[in-house]
Amino acid sequence: METDPASLLKAYQGQEKAFIERRFPLRFTPEIPVIRELYNQAKGLRWDPTTDIPWARFDPDALADDVREAARLTWSRRAWSTYPGIGENTALLVRLCLESGALGMDAKLFLSFRPAEEAKHLEVCFMLAERLGGYMADPVDIELRELSNHPFAQAALDKELPIEAFVAALGALDDQLELNLATARLQSSRNEVMRQALRLIATDKQRHVMFAWGFLDARLSALAAAEKAIVIDAICELVEEVIFVGYRNACLLPSTIREVWLEADELAAKHGLGASSAEMERRILRVTVAQLRERLAVWGLVLPQFEHTELGII
């Protein structure tokens, strides 16, 4: 149920107050070199959606009306699923700062960059949707609104939720899935503007995924068994209650609302406009979960099998 802004602020305020910030000693020396390197790469690989994508070569009028409309729907929906990353990663930055001034500077510096990268991805989705006929600001359908609106930013600030569980679920799983999907969509795109857009987004996403694994590598082994169980629970909840109902893939949306979005993705994919087919997307999801399961095993974490009526057991 959606909440008024004052109540939302109070909820965040309550979570912020649960922490006692110890700012000093405030250490900047690198402690996880791989994350400091990702931060340095982020500075060097900066880009601008308005100037680094050859918009002048994009000719939406060359597309048939139904194809253009399909791509417009696809890129509008992608904007809705990109937007949460801004708040989630900002909240994660605030959480790390609240936890300690002495620890985690590499992650804080990295996360100081990440919301702007998410904003650039969002701007790309918006610019594409606009050129394809107009960005849709609202899914309209109540079910789709709810499926694409989760309070994960608030979860990032929840002292009771181990930060490793948040990063494992939203980073190692969800960011990895986004990267794998972006790569697949890039490979199946033929439009050079969309290819450039997806290539730039995927380059950032690579760092986001590496951040998650670098962060977890530094922290997971120190967790107690109960905290490791929460990590697994968080991933399972995200898979079963968020990913499996179409958070990232139109082909998994509930049948009551799926048709229009799936048809749009299929048509956009067929014409190489930055989407991939349902078959490919299902395959990417299976691959991502398998990768995640194998990697978590490094720290003795066992990710169970998941059962889905259409995907089967993965």
Next chain:
Amino acid sequence: MLLQKEHAETYVQEHRYPLSLAPEMPSVWDLWQRSKTLEWDPQVDIPWESLNPEQYDPDAILAARRYWSRRTWGEYGAISESPALLLRFNLENRLPDLRFYFTMRTQEEGRHAEASWLMAERLGGYFPQPENPPTAGAVGTHGVRRMAFDPDTSLEGIFAALVCAAEEILIDVFKATLHKATNPAVRRLMQLILRDEVRHIAFGWKCLDAWAPTFTPETVTNIETAVITMIENVEFRGYRNLWLAIEGGDATPEEIDADRASCEAGLGGNTPEDEMKVFPDFVKKIRARMAPWGVELPLFHHPRLGAI
């Protein structure tokens, strides 16, 4: 736990849609666009090879290390606290221009913190804490995060306090003392920080100027209270410059004198004389600038600055 609390409505769902993304405040949208073209990297865009700390008196170097360490702590405050404002923009469904721009602002503050730390390190070593670290108080925080999550503190008040007061005086001092930074690496760093901060300040003023016609008497009071608090409880307690601390705090005499000694060596910082000139001008400026909104800032009394 991630979804359980959502189902139990312990986590509350924001009113996200319609998710407008089209620019609605062209002047702020322009700041977002310009920020993307003016990114820089502290590691490569500062002429570190010209820092040459060995050419300076050891006392001056120690002072400069203290000054830049202290600046690092202040910049860290910006990455640790002001991002809460971006969350507030999201929760209140504010204009997309604000949300887009503030993502870059957070990034820029991260760069400033890293750059200030690098400067202290490369001058001989960063100090990770004051000699007498606070448990909480003036040196530690400007309190913006708490304000950002407080529904009783208006966004206008936070902007006025953080941007139009705290950041404005910081930049006024930078502008007034940039010419004293004779070291090329220090000067370049100050120029780059200044270039970003000018946008940060422009953001605050542009927003408040645009919203001013809708200010209620309560908004005006909120702005007055927030700015007075920022000046009396943050600036006058030495958050930015220890010399201004009315009650002295726990800072050592060497820490208090570091800004002056560093400045006189050409390594960044400012002197009490600079503060004596810049601070009163700053107060006059913002008092005049806010007056058309109906905001009346009182005279501030400071033992060394007098009534300003």
